[in-house]
Amino acid sequence: MKPVRFIHTSDIHLDTSFSGSEIPSRLGDRKREAIRGTLRRILEDARRGEAGLVLIAGDLFESDRVSPDTCEFLKQQFEKAAGVRIFIAPGNHDPFAKGSPYREASWPGNVHIFDAEEWRSVELPELGVRVTGFGFQHHFLETRPFLKLPPLPGDRVNIVMAHASDLGSVPAGKSKHGPFTAAEIAGKNVQYCALGHYHEQRRVENPGDDALIWYSGIPEGRGWDEAGPRGYLFGEIDDGGVRVEGRVSSRFDWNTLEIGCDEFSTREQVLDAVTRHRGVGYGAETLLRVRLVGALDPRLDLSLQELGERLAGECLLLQWDDASHPAIDFDQVAGERTLRGRFVRLMNERIESADAGEREALERARLYGVQALGGREVRLR
Numbered sequence: 323m324k325p326v327r328f329i330h331t332s333d334i335h336l337d338t339s340f341s342g343s344e345i346p347s348r349l350g351d352r353k354r355e356a357i358r359g360t361l362r363r364i365l366e367d368a369r370r371g372e373a374g375l376v377l378i379a380g381d382l383f384e385s386d387r388v389s390p391d392t393c394e395f396l397k398q399q400f401e402k403a404a405g406v407r408i409f410i411a412p413g414n415h416d417p418f419a420k421g422s423p424y425r426e427a428s429w430p431g432n433v434h435i436f437d438a439e440e441w442r443s444v445e446l447p448e449l450g451v452r453v454t455g456f457g458f459q460h461h462f463l464e465t466r467p468f469l470k471l472p473p474l475p476g477d478r479v480n481i482v483m484a485h486a487s488d489l490g491s492v493p494a495g496k497s498k499h500g501p502f503t504a505a506e507i508a509g510k511n512v513q514y515c516a517l518g519h520y521h522e523q524r525r526v527e528n529p530g531d532d533a534l535i536w537y538s539g540i541p542e543g544r545g546w547d548e549a550g551p552r553g554y555l556f557g558e559i560d561d562g563g564v565r566v567e568g569r570v571s572s573r574f575d576w577n578t579l580e581i582g583c584d585e586f587s588t589r590e591q592v593l594d595a596v597t598r599h600r601g602v603g604y605g606a607e608t609l610l611r612v613r614l615v616g617a618l619d620p621r622l623d624l625s626l627q628e629l630g631e632r633l634a635g636e637c638l639l640l641q642w643d644d645a646s647h648p649a650i651d652f653d654q655v656a657g658e659r660t661l662r663g664r665f666v667r668l669m670n671e672r673i674e675s676a677d678a679g680e681r682e683a684l685e686r687a688r689l690y691g692v693q694a695l696g697g698r699e700v701r702l703r
């Protein structure tokens with residue numbers, strides 16, 4: 323057969339609202355632009371790389387409330403890729419439901435939306451491929467879609483696509499929409515299965531047959547839990563089978579640096595420890611979180627505001643996560659014949675007789691008190 327190239331992406335979450343997240347609203351706008359830009363680059367890659375197919379395995383939109391501008395943008399991008407067949411299998415965020423832009427808008431002729439909670443096939447004889455897909459019609463799906471997938475005819479290469487949850491490896495806190503196991507896909511003449519829903523790019527183990535099953539992952543991360551470069555999959559099918567490779571598409575990267583402060587006694591050392599990661603751990607377009615850990619030397623005056631000002635311009639956004647604790651020897655302080663010593667002795671007695679729930683608050687109070695009595699800035703945690 324003539325080689326067929328395809329792109330597999332999912333979970334683009336266009337028009338994500340970043341309100342309520344940890345980033346300022348000016349960056350929310352830039353992030354939404356970046357997400358649109360990612361989709362544009364994916365479609366450009368399809369045209370440039372002569373991919374005949376683009377598979378979008380659900381959650382193209384964050385919700386039904388898609389701005390008219392975003393809808394127009396999408397239509398224009400799809401129209402530009404007129405030679406590419408685009409397949410969309412709606413997911414839990416963007417089901418084919420009443421009010422969905424999938425139903426309300428008219429889409430270019432090269433776009434096919436799987437609009438039913440049933441498996442439907444589209445024949446592409448010119449490519450020697452059949453694309454079989456399943457679409458969510460509601461914001462949830464408890465039934466197991468792949469149980470209903472029939473064995474497919476073996477006359478063409480079969481690509482199957484859906485938004486679904488691999489029960490073999492559910493990420494923490496992820497809802498299990500459209501649950502399945504790889505055994506439900508094996509033995510059905512599937513060559514490639516394009517999935518969406520889980521945001522990490524990874525292959526699903528399939529001991530049952532040769533079907534390649536992949537999650538493409540989110541192409542542009544949306545938080546510190548989606549750190550590092552993100553991308554999509556570029557695939558090729560020929561007589562030798564199916565191969566896919568990951569390609570990076572993300573514009574803004576989220577990253578967390580963990581800085582151990584045990585050895586530091588000045589702010590400059592903290593600063594140096596951060597900037598040592600410039601170019602590798604972060605760049606000008608990184609949303610960077612710096613997590614400070616370890617025991618702080620009492621001489622170190624950790625003014626995060628000043629540190630932040632000295633790092634301004636290094637990255638797109640800098641956020642501190644201060645998990646350090648001051649290196650204070652409370653036993654030693656308790657031995658002092660000072661007000662501070664008396665305070666610590668009293669607090670030690672209360673901590674000893676406290677129950678587990680109270681203890682943590684009392685320990686914090688002891689720390690704040692010692693800092694205040696020492697004339698130091700009290701940093702609440």
Ligand SMILES: [Mn+2]
Nearest residue numbers: 381413414519
């Ligand atoms: Mn989803």
